[in-house]
Every structure is written in structure tokens, then in C-alpha cells.
Amino acid sequence: MAMVITVAIAVATELAIVGAGPAGMAAAEVAAGHGVEVTLVDEQAVPGGQFLRQPPPQFGVSDWLGDPVYREGRRLLERVSADRRLEWIMRSSVAGIFSNGDDDGDEPFTLVLNPVGEGDSGEGGAPRQLSARRVLIASGCFDLPVAFPGWTLPGVMAAGGIQAFVKSQQLVPGKRFLFAGSHPLQLVVADQIVQAGGSVAGVLFAQSSSRALALLKHPSVLLGNADKLSQTAGILWRLRRAGVPVRFRQTVLSANGTDSLESVTTVPVGPDGAIDSDAAEEIECDRLGVCFAFSTSSELARQAGVDCRWDASRGGWIAKHDDNMASSVPGVFVAGETTGVAGSDIAALEGQVAAIGCAAELGKIDARQAVELARLPRRQLSRRARFARLLSELAWPGASLFDQLMSDSATLCKCEGLTVGMLRTQLGRHPDIRTASAAKLLSRAGMGLCQGRYCHFALTRLMARQLGVPEERVGGFTSRFPAKPVSIGRLIGDDS
Amino acid sequence: MGRLISDKIRRGRAVSLSVNGSTVTAYEGETLAAVLLAEEVVVFNRTASGEPRAPYCNMGTCFECQVKVAEPGSAAFRWMRACVTPAADGMTIRTGERLSAPERDHHGNGNNGGNSGGD
Ligand SMILES: Cc1cc2nc3c(=O)[nH]c(=O)nc-3n(C[C@H](O)[C@H](O)[C@H](O)COP(=O)(O)OP(=O)(O)OC[C@H]3O[C@@H](n4cnc5c(N)ncnc54)[C@H](O)[C@@H]3O)c2cc1C
Numbered sequence: 149m150a151m152v153i154t155v156a157i158a159v160a161t162e163l164a165i166v167g168a169g170p171a172g173m174a175a176a177e178v179a180a181g182h183g184v185e186v187t188l189v190d191e192q193a194v195p196g197g198q199f200l201r202q203p204p205p206q207f208g209v210s211d212w213l214g215d216p217v218y219r220e221g222r223r224l225l226e227r228v229s230a231d232r233r234l235e236w237i238m239r240s241s242v243a244g245i246f247s248n249g250d251d252d253g254d255e256p257f258t259l260v261l262n263p264v265g266e267g268d269s270g271e272g273g274a275p276r277q278l279s280a281r282r283v284l285i286a287s288g289c290f291d292l293p294v295a296f297p298g299w300t301l302p303g304v305m306a307a308g309g310i311q312a313f314v315k316s317q318q319l320v321p322g323k324r325f326l327f328a329g330s331h332p333l334q335l336v337v338a339d340q341i342v343q344a345g346g347s348v349a350g351v352l353f354a355q356s357s358s359r360a361l362a363l364l365k366h367p368s369v370l371l372g373n374a375d376k377l378s379q380t381a382g383i384l385w386r387l388r389r390a391g392v393p394v395r396f397r398q399t400v401l402s403a404n405g406t407d408s409l410e411s412v413t414t415v416p417v418g419p420d421g422a423i424d425s426d427a428a429e430e431i432e433c434d435r436l437g438v439c440f441a442f443s444t445s446s447e448l449a450r451q452a453g454v455d456c457r458w459d460a461s462r463g464g465w466i467a468k469h470d471d472n473m474a475s476s477v478p479g480v481f482v483a484g485e486t487t488g489v490a491g492s493d494i495a496a497l498e499g500q501v502a503a504i505g506c507a508a509e510l511g512k513i514d515a516r517q518a519v520e521l522a523r524l525p526r527r528q529l530s531r532r533a534r535f536a537r538l539l540s541e542l543a544w545p546g547a548s549l550f551d552q553l554m555s556d557s558a559t560l561c562k563c564e565g566l567t568v569g570m571l572r573t574q575l576g577r578h579p580d581i582r583t584a585s586a587a588k589l590l591s592r593a594g595m596g597l598c599q600g601r602y603c604h605f606a607l608t609r610l611m612a613r614q615l616g617v618p619e620e621r622v623g624g625f626t627s628r629f630p631a632k633p634v635s636i637g638r639l640i641g642d643d644s
Numbered sequence: 645m646g647r648l649i650s651d652k653i654r655r656g657r658a659v660s661l662s663v664n665g666s667t668v669t670a671y672e673g674e675t676l677a678a679v680l681l682a683e684e685v686v687v688f689n690r691t692a693s694g695e696p697r698a699p700y701c702n703m704g705t706c707f708e709c710q711v712k713v714a715e716p717g718s719a720a721f722r723w724m725r726a727c728v729t730p731a732a733d734g735m736t737i738r739t740g741e742r743l744s745a746p747e748r749d750h751h752g753n754g755n756n757g758g759n760s761g762g763d
């Protein structure tokens with residue numbers, strides 16, 4: 149990772165790529181190949197994104213992500229890491245993207261970068277600026293937070309977060325694990341825990357076995373380019389050998405414990421999708437991995453003015469785009485999970501198409517070349533994207549499951565200490581409150597440090613149901629600058 | 645509640661930190677979240693109303709893993725996200741501290757990074 153540097157001054161570039169995951173890396177490689185000057189910005193210390201969470205540079209891990217699933221991704225990572233044409237700005241969060249007004253200017257966009265981690269949670273050091281002629285937003289996604297009683301108790305974690313401890317920190321974060329959800333990733337993580345010597349009490353899928361198995365026949369689509377069946381078969385075999393039960397039509401009702409997780413109450417999910425609280429069971433564990441779905445990191449796109457639409461099973465607010473991955477804002481492109489959660493393969497293909505579009509707009513290639521170059525990735529994309537959509541639907545447990553888990557005592561906004569019941573009461577008293585943004589002002593939901601990332605889904609769902617309107621109508625929290633926390637002192641540069 | 649994997653791994657240089665008054669050995673490249681979990685720390689912080697909190701996302705987005713950290717040679721403690729903060733020799737960490745009540749707007753949109761400050 150010799151090329152990873154931190155730039156300390158204002159810089160300019162032709163193409164600024166936000167996010168060095170599979171989408172951003174694939175785009176960088178293609179764009180640089182056509183002579184575009186590229187700068188990648190990522191808040192992590194090393195590139196790779198979520199799929200390829202690397203161990204820190206100080207670690208030597210001899211067979212890191214040795215599984216063939218990761219082969220192509222690792223090669224891409226190795227190539228871009230060694231690519232001397234690329235500029236990197238790591239450990240920097242993009243807090244906002246601003247248009248400088250006149251599109252004919254040399255650098256129509258300014259990105260405000262907020263250095264990560266040298267200080268408190270509001271980050272450290274003064275913000276920096278990067279100006280760019282084109283911007284690609286490839287900001288990925290995060291595990292969908294699901295509100296149920298006890299979900300904020302120490303010991304309850306996003307399954308992807310558990311995986312990152314294993315993959316990148318080489319830590320098994322618990323003694324006895326339970327996984328509950330509907331996404332195939334939970335099987336992968338359970339397997340990684342077992343292989344690292346951890347104990348797994350079970351993996352619960354909310355779907356029926358036929359639905360889940362239809363999904364698990366094609367894990368490669370949602371989970372990277374694994375070779376067909378071999379991966380799931382291998383995982384199921386290893387889990388079985390380790391005595392880990394994989395159960396269907398079961399889910400989490402609550403996480404229990406005083407200061408940390410002691411047990412999880414599980415319930416059957418009937419064929420009609422209704423949970424049966426009378427048949428609840430209790431499973432002892434000190435770590436619960438929650439793994440239903442992913443939520444797009446769409447704040448930056450929305451802050452930049454990019455048109456989004458709501459698609460619950462594909463990540464909530466997803467950025468709209470044309471065939472070239474150009475967004476509704478001229479000069480701003482989008483790729484990867486930002487455009488709908490579909491896995492690393494599709495993310496990388498979208499990155500390639502976006503890079504070709506940028507190269508054409510920047511005059512590095514002509515329109516005919518662009519069409520020619522984009523033909524193959526586009527064809528691969530359309531085939532896989534259709535399939536991925538189908539699988540996302542199979543992986544989606546249905547919003548009504550979340551409605552049932554969201555009982556009144558469940559925390560809704562963890563930052564402001566607001567429960568589902570409190571919000572329901574407030575909304576009942578104020579029938580005129582009909583949008584997420586208005587509910588935010590009323591209840592303070594979404595005003596904390598996570599900036600609504602961890603309550604917006606539950607709040608949107610709750611309001612849509614209570615008001616009897618589609619989620620689109622409830623709308624998102626208005627996403628304004630900064631898309632990530634930064635204190636006012638730092639913005640005006642007087643922070644000491 | 646955590647165990648470090650030792651198979652096929654070489655960690656970074658050993659560093660020494662203070663966690664709630666005890667000296668702890670960690671390895672360069674580890675995040676504070678990994679160090680604390682390996683040390684069996686359960687409650688990373690408490691909300692203003694006293695609820696216990698610990699890492700949820702492990703990718704920097706949820707802010708549940710905040711702990712109070714003083715840089716080497718400094719006595720000023722600041723809230724930092726343990727999952728994105730690398731362990732450094734001489735750091736002092738306090739866990740289980742109470743967050744202040746949610747702060748009111750700094751700059752108009754309710755988002756603030758100011759849940760910080762000294763002690
Ligand atoms: C925790 C987790 C674990 C996952 N594990 C797997 C897995 O094992 N297999 C699999 O196939 N898929 C997995 N996924 C799905 C994963 O999203 C895709 O496979 C793939 O990584 C998507 O690529 P991407 O480039 O779109 O986004 P990502 O890989 O998520 O990359 C986005 C990058 O953007 C950066 N970023 C975001 N916002 C900003 C900002 N404002 N400023 C600066 N940088 C920013 C992030 O730090 C990140 O590095 C996982 C997802 C998550 C959230």
C-alpha cells in the first residue's frame with residue numbers, strides 16, 4: 149500500500165472519486181487508462197471498501213481473504229494500489245460537494261474534505277478543499293439498522309461489522325454468536341467465525357427454507373464473484389460439521405441483558421409473515437449479528453442535489469442515473485451501492501461505465517469510442533443487474549416484518565434517546581406532520597452524530613404506515629452540508 | 645469478549661496504552677475498538693440517560709463506540725470513535741463515560757461534531 153498518502157493542501161484534479169471500494173477503484177483504473185487525472189478520496193486508511201476491508205498496513209496476514217471469491221477484487225486492489233497515475237487522499241471524509249456555478253469553469257466542483265480521526269468524533273484538523281472537473285460518488289452502503297427492543301445493547305452488532313473485526317482486525321469479537329436476518333452475508337460471517345475458532349449458536353433466516361435456498365443457490369451475485377454453488381455448499385457443510393443450526397422462518401424479537409447481551413429471544417415467522425410471540429424461545433449468546441439488508445450511503449449524493457428514489461429492498465434512497473451512470477446533476481456521476489445495493493461485481497462494472505462516461509465528457513475519448521468501450525461492461529451489467537434485483541427481493545424479509553419488530557419500547561433514534569412509542573405518540577398529537585424532515589424538527593430524531601443514518605429507515609417506515617402513504621411521500625431527512633459531522637469552528641478554521 | 649486470531653498472522657509493533665488506569669499491550673494497526681474488546685471491555689460509553697453502548701457498525705458510521713482518549717503526552721480527553729482510531733503508544737483511554745445530553749444546533753441543520761471538547 150505504498151501509494152497511500154495524506155495530502156495536506158488544497159488540490160485540483162480532473163476527476164474526484166469519492167469512495168475507494170470496488171466501484172471507485174474500478175472507475176479509477178479505467179479513467180486513468182484514458183488519460184484522466186484521478187484523485188480518490190476515502191475516509192478509511194486503506195482502499196478496498198467494505199468488500200475488501202484490509203488489515204492495517206502494520207499487520208502481515210499470510211492468507212488474507214484467501215477464498216477465491218475475493219480473487220478478482222484483490223487483483224483490482226493490487227493494481228490500483230500500485231498505479232502511479234492515481235492520487236490518493238485517505239482518512240478524509242467528503243463533507244460536501246458544491247457546484248461553483250459556472251459549468252464552463254476549469255473546475256466546476258469543490259469538495260470539502262474533513263480529516264478523520266486525529267481528534268474527536270467531529271474529526272480532526274481543518275477541512276481541506278479539492279476542486280474537480282467531474283465527480284464520481286461511489287460511497288457504498290452500510291448494514292441496515294433494524295429497530296427491535298434491545299438493539300442498542302452492547303453485544304448486538306451489524307453482521308458486517310463483526311465480519312470486519314475478523315477480516316481486518318483479526319479478532320473474534322465474542323464467545324458465543326447468534327446471527328439473525330435474511331441476507332446471505334450472515335452465513336458467510338458465521339462461517340468465518342467458525343473457521344477462526346469461534347462458537348456460533350445458530351443462524352436464523354426469517355424467510356422460508358425454499359426462499360432462502362433459492363437465494364443461497366446464487367450467493368455469488370450478492371456476495372461477489374464466487375464460483376457458483378461451491379461457496380454456499382462449502383459453507384453449509386462446514387457449519388453443519390461444526391454443529392451450527394441454520395434455521396428458517398425464525399427471527400429475533402428482542403436482545404436481553406442489563407449492561408450487555410446475555411440472551412436473544414427468537415420467534416417463528418408464519419407463512420403469512422406474522423411473528424408468533426407465544427412461541428418465543430431464548431438463546432444464550434454474548435454477540436448477536438443482525439443481517440437483514442443494507443442501506444445506501446446516499447447523504448452525500450442527496451446533499452449534492454442528485455435525484456434519488458425509494459426502493460426499500462435495494463437500500464432505501466438510491467441515486468437515479470442514465471446509461472452512462474451520470475446523475476441528475478450535470479458533471480456528477482454515481483456508481484456502486486449508491487445506485488442500489490447489488491454487490492461488489494456490479495459495483496465494479498458500474499464504476500467502469502461511469503469512468504468511460506467521464507472520460508468522454510472530459511474530451512479524452514470521443515462519443516463513438518465511448519459507446520464502443522462501454523458495450524461489454526454494459527452488457528454484463530444488464531444481465532447481472534436483473535438477476536441481482538431478483539435476489540435482493542428474495543433476501544428482503546418484507547417491511548411488515550420490521551413493522552412487527554418495532555414495538556413501542558424499541559429505540560428508534562439512538563442518538564437522541566427516542567423510542568418508537570415516543571415518536572408514535574408525538575405523531576398522533578401532530579397529524580399535520582407528514583414528512584421525515586418535519587418529524588425530525590418535531591422529535592429531534594435524526595439530529596444526532598450519526599445524522600439520521602440509524603433511524604431514517606425505521607422512521608420513514610413508521611410514518612408511511614401510520615399515514616397510509618408510500619415512503620416516497622414521507623421523503624428523506626433533508627441532507628445538507630456537512631454530510632458528515634464537522635464542527636463550525638473547524639469550518640471557519642479557528643479550531644484550536 | 646474478544647479473542648485475537650494468532651494463526652498465520654504477524655501483528656504490528658507492540659505498543660502500550662492505559663485503559664481505565666491499567667496498562668495494556670496492543671499492536672500497531674489495531675483499532676481501539678479491537679484493543680478494548682480483546683481486553684473484555686463491554687460498555688464503551690453511556691448515553692446521557694445512562695444506557696450502555698458499544699460498537700455496532702465497526703465502520704465509522706454509527707458513533708456508538710465513542711470512548712474518551714487522551715493523546716500521548718496530553719491530559720486533554722476527547723471523544724473518539726474507537727473503531728476508526730488506531731492504537732498509538734502512550735494513549736490514555738477511559739471507557740464507560742457518560743456522553744453529554746444531545747447538543748443543540750451549532751449551525752442550523754442539527755448536525756454537529758461538537759459532542760467533544762475537553763473534560
Ligand atoms: C460491513 C459490510 C460488509 C460487507 N461484506 C461483504 C462481503 O463479504 N461480500 C460482498 O460481496 N459484499 C459485502 N458487502 C457489500 C458491499 O457493499 C459490496 O460488496 C461492495 O463493497 C460495494 O462496493 P462499493 O464500491 O459500491 O462500496 P464500498 O465498498 O462500501 O466502498 C465505499 C467507500 O466509500 C467510502 N466513503 C463513503 N462515504 C464517504 C465520504 N463521505 N467521504 C469519503 N469516503 C466515503 C467508504 O469509506 C468506502 O471505502 C458488505 C457491506 C458492508 C456494509
Ligand code: FES
Nearest residue numbers: 702706707709727
Ligand atoms: S462502531 Fe459504529 S462508529 Fe464505531
